Every structure is written in C-alpha cells, then in structure tokens.
Amino acid sequence: xxxxxxxxxxxxxxxxxxxxxxxxxxxxxxxxxxxxxxxxxxxxxxxxxxxxxxxxxxxxxxxxxxxxxxxxxxxxxxxxxxxxxxxxxxxxxxxxxxxxxxxxxxxxxxxxxxxxxxxxxxxxxxxxxxxxxxxxxxxxxxxxxxxxxxxxxxxxxxxxxxxxxxxxxxxxxxxxxxxxxxxxxxxxxxxxxxxxxxxxxxxxxxxxxxxxxxxxxxxxxxxxxxxxxxxxxxxxxxxxxxxxxxxxxxxxxxxxxxxxxxxxxxxxxxxxxxxxxxxxxxxxxxxxxxxxxxxxxxxx
Ligand code: MG
Numbered sequence: 462x463x464x465x466x467x468x469x470x471x472x473x474x475x476x477x478x479x480x481x482x483x484x485x486x487x488x489x490x491x492x493x494x495x496x497x498x499x500x501x502x503x504x505x506x507x508x509x510x511x512x513x514x515x516x517x518x519x520x521x522x523x524x525x526x527x528x529x530x531x532x533x534x535x536x537x538x539x540x541x542x543x544x545x546x547x548x549x550x551x552x553x554x555x556x557x558x559x560x561x562x563x564x565x566x567x568x569x570x571x572x573x574x575x576x577x578x579x580x581x582x583x584x585x586x587x588x589x590x591x592x593x594x595x596x597x598x599x600x601x602x603x604x605x606x607x608x609x610x611x612x613x614x615x616x617x618x619x620x621x622x623x624x625x626x627x628x629x630x631x632x633x634x635x636x637x638x639x640x641x642x643x644x645x646x647x648x649x650x651x652x653x654x655x656x657x658x659x660x661x662x663x664x665x666x667x668x669x670x671x672x673x674x675x676x677x678x679x680x681x682x683x684x685x686x687x688x689x690x691x692x693x694x695x696x697x698x699x700x701x702x703x704x705x706x707x708x709x710x711x712x713x714x715x716x717x718x719x720x721x722x723x724x725x726x727x728x729x730x731x732x733x734x735x736x737x738x739x740x741x742x743x744x745x746x747x748x749x750x751x752x753x754x755x756x757x758x759x760x761x
C-alpha cells in the first residue's frame with residue numbers, strides 16, 4: 462500500500478517514496494499537542510484524557526514528562542525556547558521556565574475565566590496567540606465540566622506588558638493556528654461547536670499588519686473528511702494539517718496537494734528531527750512519524 466495520495470505533481474517531491482509512516486508510541490487515549498525540542502532531541506505531546514504530558518526520544522522511547530498536566534492540550538516553544546502550554550483543566554496558558562517553575566500567561570479576560578485553551582503559537586515579536594474553544598469544559602473527559610463564561614475566541618498576549626486582547630470573535634470553535642513563514646498571514650481553524658454534526662470545518666486566513674492587527678478572514682481551505690484540529694507550516698508556506706484520513710498538505714493558494722494516510726484519526730502535527738524534516742503526527746491512541754523532503758518553521 463502507499464502511504465500517500467497525490468493531487469499535485471509537486472507533492473511527489475515533498476515525500477520520500479521509501480520513508481514509512483511509522484508508529485513510534487502507542488497505548489494512549491487521545492494524544493495531541495506535539496512539540497519538538499531540538500536541543501534535547503525530545504518530543505513532548507499531551508495524552509489529554511489521562512491528564513499527562515509524555516516525552517519521547519528516539520533512543521529511550523516514551524516516558525512521562527508531567528502528571529498531572531492539568532489536562533494540557535496544545536504546546537509550542539517561545540523565542541527563548543521555553544515550553545508554552547494550553548491547559549483545559551487549569552483553563553489557562555502557561556509557560557514552563559528554565560528552572561521548571563510554571564508561570565501563568567493567561568487565565569481570564571475581563572474578570573471571566575477562559576474556557577479551555579486549545580492551541581498556541583508564539584510570533585517572532587514574542588506575542589503569544591491562542592485559541593479558546595469550549596471543548597475542554599463541555600464534558601469531564603478532557604478536563605472539568607463547567608459553565609462557559611466567555612465566547613470561543615482567539616487571544617493575543619502582549620510581549621511587553623502581558624496584557625490580553627481578543628483578536629478574533631467570529632468563530633464557532635477556533636482550534637489549530639499557525640503563522641506563515643514570513644508572518645504576514647495567520648491561519649486559524651474552525652472545527653465547529655461540540656455536538657454540532659453539521660458544523661462548518663475549515664481553515665481561515667488573515668492578513669497580519671505590522672502592528673499585529675488582522676484583516677480579511679476568508680475561508681482558506683475546507684478540510685474534508687474530518688477537521689483541522691492542528692497544523693504547522695513548512696518553510697515554503699504549505700500547511701500540513703490534521704484531517705479525517707490522515708495529514709493533508711495544502712499549498713498557500715488553499716489547494717490540496719496531497720495526503721499522508723494515517724490509520725488513526727489525526728489531531729495535530731509538528732516538525733522535528735535533525736533537519737526539522739520529520740513530521741510527528743499525534744493520532745488518537747498513537748504517535749506516528751514520517752521523514753519528508755520538507756522543513757518546518759514554527760518553533761525556534
Ligand atoms: Mg486542537
């Protein structure tokens with residue numbers, strides 16, 4: 462069988478015919494939020510229902526990095542290399558400092574608690590952008606069931622004074638997000654309200670002004686089957702997103718170029734490995750990886 466489906470001749474140069482989609486860890490309940498630490502050669506990812514963050518290395522396999530994790534979901538690294546995490550249970554975004562202590566970056570807006578921060582990205586100016594859908598407080602499976610106090614919005618944390626502002630409001634449930642390599646574009650997925658089977662599931666694209674303001678917001682790509690829970694950009698601005706049948710590669714014009722077929726439902730991806738050419742894929746009970754002829758850009 463092939464690991465790929467191609468919809469654009471260029472996609473053939475993105476994948477290596479003899480590089481497998483390989484399961485590197487399994488036995489979890491719902492994994493998400495992969496992030497690569499190149500300096501340590503370590504992949505971290507969340508096993509959300511089991512309330513833990515896992516750590517994987519090529520030599521040592523999988524161990525537990527943090528338990529309990531406050532039902533952590535998405536992670537990234539900031540420009541100083543520190544871990545930045547979304548916590549459903551804590552209903553907050555945190556930063557893990559170099560000494561291991563945890564700093565709260567955001568847990569409320571205008572006196573109301575956040576819902577359940579889902580995914581996060583740090584821009585090169587140090588600003589922290591995160592999505593806050595309600596998935597983590599709707600049931601007790603991936604957090605603690607609770608009343609929703611705020612709409613499902615996208616926030617930006619100022620790098621200088623730590624203030625939090627709402628940057629996007631017109632989403633059912635914002636989820637994955639990423640900047641283009643030049644940071645002139647911000648992509649944000651909408652995966653629809655929980656328990657809404659007819660929800661629109663797509664990625665939208667915004668132009669980013671020099672001062673961080675957003676314009677536009679048209680639908681960039683409709684993900685089908687499934688939804689764009691999480692994604693990363695490669696160095697040419699192609700988006701590698703979760704979908705119902707694997708990972709989809711979408712070019713900057715919003716066109717599907719090809720698919721990596723994965724045997725479990727994919728939640729999120731990140732680039733890592735020696736040349737940032739290895740795509741790590743979190744998918745339901747397992748983590749998969751595949752070496753590509755591509756290079757990721759998001760984390761430092
Ligand atoms: Mg997500």
